[in-house]
Amino acid sequence: MEEITTSYQAVGYAESRIGGRSENQDTCAFTDTPVGLLVLVCDGMGGGPGGKTASMIAAAVITERMKKVKRVEDAEVKLTAAIAAANAAIMEATGQESPLAAKFPDKKFLPEGMKIRPELKGMGSTVAALLLTKDYALIAHVGDSRVYQLRGRKVVHRTTDHSRVMLRVLRGDISEEEARTSSDSNIITQALGHSGANMHSDVTKVPYLKGDRFVLCSDGVWGAFPQPELVAMLTSNRNVGGTVDNTVISVDDAGRQAGGTHDNLTLALIETTTNSTLPVKMNKTTKLMVIALAVIAAASIILNVILWCARPKSETTEPVNPTVENVKPVVPERPETQTNPKAEPQTEVGQSEKDDATSELNARVDDLTRQLDQLIEEVEGLKKVTDKDAKTSMINSIKAQMKGILPMVDDNPAVKELLNKAFNELDAKIMFIPSRCDGQINAISKMLRTANDQLKSKN
Template identity: 30%
Template sequence: MDHVFLSDRGKVRQHNEDSVGVFENKAGILAIVADGMGGHLAGDVASQMTISTFKSLWEDEPAINGPSDAEDWLLKKVAEVNEAVYEHSLSHPECQGMGTTIVTALVTNTFATIGHIGDSRCYLLNNSGFNQITQDHSLVNELVKSGQISKEDAEYHPRKNVLLRALGTEQNVEIDLKTIEMEDHDVLLLCSDGLSNKVSDDILEKELSTSDDLAKTGQYLVQLANDNGGEDNISLILLKKTAHELGEDSC
């Protein structure tokens, strides 16, 4: 599984509150983008805690024997990470109210289990085209789903950044999970809204479809987001299933 990850402060923000990580073990790959939020750098703390805690949990080499194992693992570990971030915010006044979005992919040689909380996204490019796998947990997305506003109106809605769900802000949190098959040359894109708000789906599809160099593609997409304003931190992970992979448990 080829992969690349990037995180950029953008052109406006003074600090980068995004954190990213890609971790490998015998079970496969765990990839995570976390977009932190909170005053006085607390967003940094929330996103970094999330990434570092997941890294430690993944290093325990869980046995992932199928999609149900992957979904169970993510469900349980998200609860643990949420509790850790929430308890830290309670015991450190400067971190009160902090939290983070997450989008994660647990990838084996045959499938990927996608989990997300908030408005960080996962896209899949495969033989069927380019599709957004996740649905934002945001106020504007609920308004779109209910037919109150159009998708185009959502792009400029004054409450566009209002989240309905985030990790670490409450004692309990719900994660949405979806498992998909992974075939040769399939590409997963995980990103914070600093990318998806600034680069259209059409451009994302074009760049992922026409380049075989993940590193160059990732760098170009970050540059595009900056060229289009770069008001937010920009983070992404690209994962591509390669034809030379062997064995059911390898990645």
């Protein structure tokens, strides 16, 4: 698993695995551009080395071109052009004339230093792209690699596959779940290097909120589980790195249990840490609620006006002359005696703010203690794992979750020191010595329990 490092307002992780194949033909790439964070997932196809070559060319060409974009206003046009250039480059790599040759006869799209290999004719690649700018997110794709936008536990946006089965879904012939399990699910209708002049990319501009998650994945990930199960995996863990690690492990395990011939799997997950400047539109339900409330308010005002105008004259109040008999002396109220004259009176607003802050602190501590309880269970679970690769994967997952917790305990040096020590102890070689592993795990668990107890005592 690799952290997606960026100077923009987001955190992310990515991982790519070979699955049950002899070669991983997927390519994942990410980089900061002058206008935003660019993330790509490309799924190659073609015999021999062709698939991997095609996906690498696609990622390289799109990345190189997007690094030259200077204005966010040009981003949509430039991303569309970059994907078209990747299509042309893959065709050039096999000695074919690209669809852009007539328009740009003197221009070459193949990356510098890459040789033409006619024997790789037929290779191609999908692409799923995300350009996360401060203004909005730009999503593009060709083929059946997907981009999801998740908010909470809901899918607010998802790309539509360029595939034979998706055309049947759109016609209403089959359901999405039937399409996922169909024997034709891997037949795509658009691909870089395959579709020639007919290749087109779908590009969409979407707003986002703080905490939204953008997921880019190859069909080896989204094809492993029904969408509700996959979305649950991608949203149940608050830690981004832990989510990526747990998801690819689940996909890989499911593939092995199904025979071990499963596809390459690549997943990139990016979580936003601020809102886009492009506002999020109200959904249909919210709009209807606002309209209904406005109608009710208007009806109430009109009814009150009608009732006021129709009131009997007898209900009007006669003015009272301020004669001496009608005027009552005003006796000033005696102020209440304060038991502590030095104490500042507590206003209701101040007390409310104090209560809110206390509740927020308690909720944060409760959440941290729950995460630590889960970590302790996972650490204890290492005792049952004998396979070295499986243990390494579990340790990496635990470390990713701990890495997400550490910034949350900056205000508690003692707890942070214990977590750092436990984090470092997970790297010890003793973890892979069967006769001594359990003692090391017990020591790490003890550190985590002590940290948890200290947090609970302060709550």
